[in-house]
Amino acid sequence: MYSFIGMDEAGYGPNLGPLLISATSWDLPGHPKEIDLWKLLDPVLTATPEKKETRLHVADSKQVYSSTKGIRSLEKSVLVFLNITGHPTDSFHSLWKSLTKDCYPEKDFPPWFDQKDISLPLKNSREEIESTAESVSNCLQENGIQLKEMRSDLVLAKRFNDYLDQYGNKGITLTTLSLSLLSKIWDTSSPSYIVADKHGGRNRYDEYLSEVIDDEMIFRIEESREKSIYRIGQTEILFQTKAESHLPVALASMVCKYLRELSMELFNQYWVEYQPDLKPTKGYPQDARRFIREIKVIQEKLGIQDKTLWRNK
Numbered sequence: 001m002y003s004f005i006g007m008d009e010a011g012y013g014p015n016l017g018p019l020l021i022s023a024t025s026w027d028l029p030g031h032p033k034e035i036d037l038w039k040l041l042d043p044v045l046t047a048t049p050e051k052k053e054t055r056l057h058v059a060d061s062k063q064v065y066s067s068t069k070g071i072r073s074l075e076k077s078v079l080v081f082l083n084i085t086g087h088p089t090d091s092f093h094s095l096w097k098s099l100t101k102d103c104y105p106e107k108d109f110p111p112w113f114d115q116k117d118i119s120l121p122l123k124n125s126r127e128e129i130e131s132t133a134e135s136v137s138n139c140l141q142e143n144g145i146q147l148k149e150m151r152s153d154l155v156l157a158k159r160f161n162d163y164l165d166q167y168g169n170k171g172i173t174l175t176t177l178s179l180s181l182l183s184k185i186w187d188t189s190s191p192s193y194i195v196a197d198k199h200g201g202r203n204r205y206d207e208y209l210s211e212v213i214d215d216e217m218i219f220r221i222e223e224s225r226e227k228s229i230y231r232i233g234q235t236e237i238l239f240q241t242k243a244e245s246h247l248p249v250a251l252a253s254m255v256c257k258y259l260r261e262l263s264m265e266l267f268n269q270y271w272v273e274y275q276p277d278l279k280p281t282k283g284y285p286q287d288a289r290r291f292i293r294e295i296k297v298i299q300e301k302l303g304i305q306d307k308t309l310w311r312n313k
Contacts, residue, residue: 003148004032005186006248007196010061010256012174015311016283016291017264019155020256021178022099023185024081024248029144032193037247040143044136045077047250056080056132060244061257071261072123076132078258079121081251083133084140085150092118092262099152099259103184110308112270113156118262152255153181154263158308170313175199175208183212192235197243197253203228205239274298 004026011019028035038047045056047063056077057064065074079089088094121129140146155163155177163173178196186192199205203223210218213232221229227240243249268280271291275298281291292299292310299309 001190002028002031003187003190003192004028004037004248005182005192005194006243006246006250006252007178007182007194008244008249008253008256009174009178009197010253011260011283012170013285014283015285015288016157016281016309017260017267018157019160019174019177019311020152020260020263021155021174021181022150022152022252022255022259023181024147024251024255025149025151025185026248027146027148031191037145040145041136041139041247044132044139049073056136058247058254059250060242061250061253064254065257065261070123071258074254074258074261075121076124076129077251078254079124079129080133080136081147082150082255083129084137084147087150089120089129091120092266095120096152096154096259096262099150099255100154101151103151103153103181108158110156110158110304111302112267113263116266116269118265149185150251150255151181151185152259153177154259156308157311160311161307164312171200171202172208175202175205176211179205179208179212186235188213188216188233188235190234194235194237195243195246195249196237196239197249198228198239198241202239205237206230209237271295271298274302 005023007023009019009021011017045058046053047059049055049057057073058077061074064077065071082089087098160173163176164170167173167176182194186194203225205228206218206220209230209232216232219231221231227238230237244253264283272278272280275295278294281287
């Protein structure tokens with residue numbers, strides 16, 4: 001039995017809202033390089049849906065979700081797999097707390113995150129989610145595949161800024177947080193194949209990997225613009241561009257996007273309550289600066305500090 005772990009992130013670029021990092025861990029009956037998950041699971045999912053498609057859409061989250069497409073397809077796919085792994089899917093708070101267990105150190109939450117919740121699903125029926133999950137589970141079992149675990153880290157502005165102060169670099173912050181999450185889902189004693197999207201222009205990861213493993217030799221196989229490959233014991237780790245071509249990474253990407261969209265929904269609801277004519281934001285730099293200007297008076301009245309609201313990079 002081999003473990004196949006895929007990792008990705010969402011929300012690296014914005015100044016408002018959280019950074020999300022997720023990992024999905026699968027048990028396969030053979031080496032992941034020799035098993036085509038897309039082909040085996042083709043009866044229940046696809047990366048390229050057709051008109052009137054009944055299978056789940058699983059791909060890079062940017063292909064599954066957009067403001068014009070809406071969240072229905074993204075939500076259905078994510079909640080089906082969360083259902084399979086036993087995570088609660090009745091509300092946003094119960095979901096993120098389950099996904100981030102043992103890796104969420106923050107205690108003082110900003111009011112938009114702590115005081116409100118969102119009932120789930122948003123755009124799908126619970127009956128449809130459960131029936132689809134049963135079909136997908138049957139297909140996994142028939143092929144000797146198990147989706148073993150899904151984990152996330154939800155990094156709010158204050159913790160993100162604390163890491164920036166510590167490391168002085170946004171890229172190091174992402175890599176450090178990502179590998180910390182990986183260490184919580186990776187069994188170094190078992191044969192494993194780990195694939196993650198490259199972190200910006202970074203080519204070297206061995207010094208950061210050394211911080212999350214115990215006395216294991218790290219063998220550098222390749223470090224290039226397209227991919228960086230390492231071997232540690234029985235594990236091969238691949239950082240590559242367009243890693244969402246691997247199904248476990250694509251699903252991780254979608255989990256991140258879904259959690260971030262829900263987080264931004266809470267964020268916008270909070271501020272619109274105080275200023276009804278306020279245009280919601282997705283948190284990306286140019287629009288984030290507009291949003292900050294428009295809420296400045298309310299922010300000061302509420303006594304909300306910049307460091308809990310604005311990510312410095």
